[in-house]
Amino acid sequence: MVEYPTYPPAGKLKMFPGEGINSNPFDQDELLNYTSSLGGCTGVYYGLMFQLGKWGFERVKINESIFVSQINKGYYDLVLGEKERLAQQIKTGLASISQAYADLELILHDLRKYRQYVEIFNKIKEAEEKLKKEKDEKKRADIEKDRIAAIQTLRSIFIDQVDVHTDLPNTPIALRSIVSRWPTIISDFMKLNEETRPEDIKLDVSFAEKVVLATKNKLFLQWKKMFEETVIDRYKRLKELAIARENSVREYKEMLKPTIARYKMINDMLSSPRGRADMTRSFFRPEAQAFSIDSMTIWTWKPFAPEEKWKISRETFDKIPAYKAGFTEEEIEELVANGKIGNDRMVDALPIEPSIDRIVRVIIPQIEKEYNVKITALDLFEARKRLLDRYKASSQAGVSVSWPFSPYFLFAEIPMQRTVLVLPNGAQIEDLTIENLRTYVKTQNIIIGHILEVIAKEKSLENYINSLMGEVGIDAGKIKSVEEMLKEEFSYVYGKGKISGEKKKEEKKEIPNIFKKFLDYFGIDLMFFRAKGPYEFNVTYRIAKYYFKVSGQFFTQLKSYLNSAFQVPGAKVEVLV
Secondary structure (H helix, E strand, C coil): CCCCCECCCCCCCECCCCCCCEECCCCCEEEEEEEEECCHHHHHHHHHHHHHHHCCCEEEEEEEEEEECCCCHHHHHHCHHHHHHHHHHHHHHHHHHHHHHHHHHHHHHHHHHHHHHHHHHHHHHHHHHHHHHCCCHHHHHHHHHHHHHHHHHHHHHHHHHHHHHCCECCECCCCCCCCCCCCCHHHHHHCCCCCCCHHHCCCCCCHHHHHHHHHHHHHHHHHHHHHHHHHHHHHHHHHHHHHHHHHHHHHHHHHHHHHHHHHHHCCEHHHCHHHHHHHHHCCCCCCCCEEEEEEEEEEEEEECCCCCCCCCCCCCCCEEEHHHHCCCHHHHHHHHHCCCCCCCCEEECCCCCCCCCHHHHHHHHHHHHHHCCCCCHHHHHHHHHHHHHHHHHHCCCCCCCCCCCCCEEEEEEEEEEEEEEECCCCCEEEEEEEEEEEEEEEEHHHHHHHHHHHHHHHHHHHHHHHHHHCCEEEECCEEEEHHHHHHHHCHHHHCCCCCCCCCCCCCCCCCCCHHHHHHHHCCCCHHHHCCCCCCCCCHHHHHHHHHHHHHHHHHHHHHHHHHHHCCCCCCCCCCCC
């Protein structure tokens, strides 16, 4: 579970006055429980989600899980039985991809071999075309030298792979076999051109050797023509086959990704230690009762404008340098390299800048540890963008509920647990427990932290899918792409060969503060006498009187909506937010 800094301080991660607000007043924390006939709780849940959207709130499901007892066989087969079927599909799909890779490697092996042959013929034809156009004798001599070298390569192939098999029983006639009779016959053969008759050969050798050379050269020229046609046609077919196989492997992966995503989204409650412990302690009896339990946690937020502050809604958004938004120089370079910002290094401004402040930096390690992902500059930029896009969308004409350009947010955490009981008489009841309904006042930096957690959850799912596809792996407990692992293993082959040295962090020397030492002696924290950030820091007056009042109204609105939807006696819908 990701831990967020709180102000007023409570817990390990603290915020100093003015750095932000993340507070749930004690009177805005209540357990709610409702029971209805089958479908009643589900209907209220969806009604609440749609209504929150009409009120202008963002809604995000941050986690979910399900448990179905084996006795409830029909539902078990539909849910967990489907997960088992998806697991089998994934296993079969991965086996198909593995076989496709094996087939592809065989094709690529033949393709590399025939590519070398085609390159030889291409060099010969290229040299012949250049000789027709080139007039300079020196350049012609260089071109002719390249052409002869390519032909000699073919002659070597002919000697090693074709002529060597021409020996007859007890009658050696291959060039390698008769070299004992004519020691220079192989080098003489390499010097030939188009000669097919003994008298055409101008070498200083015996006539008998000329006869053999003429015969072998005639066979070579015939083989060369046939070999060229065969190689060109086969390379073309292998190229088509390799491309088709590469495309099919890629398509197999894309086809399998939705199946893996469906499998991962069916989150069995027993897959986590906490879920197993909860079911062990539960009064339900999975081996004897037909029931199901599904749980989820909903986050919802919306900015509000406190009295006397942030009253005017913005229609245009200022541009500021990225470093003023809180990005480091390395992060800015990464954003420019990925085309997220221009060379001017400007970004749209949020209500409070720097938006990537100390609080966001404190939250990031918590998220990385929880989801085993790396939060990058691109993720920080995406989190800001999602918030900015929502501000911009609400400022357009025709939008029923606008977002005030304010850094203060109403936030609700709604953990829901729905239980469906199938009674022995056939009746089914549905129970909804919200433990506990909480409303908060949060500042922009905390909301950016929540958006980063949503992004980390999305990345975690993609990493899970890609890990099964073999595109990422786990190295020293960290998820890395195959490219990153190869660069670290062989930097000069797969990377640029740069060895990066660790930069020593410069220690900041704090100037002794006599007044602070005096307060420390009496156990008084100096931070509560001075604001460290741009947010509201007056707890006893402004936050308690203005901010918590708005979140209290929101809490009352949510509770009233639920009570009214379940027809609790005396309940009525209150529209306050």
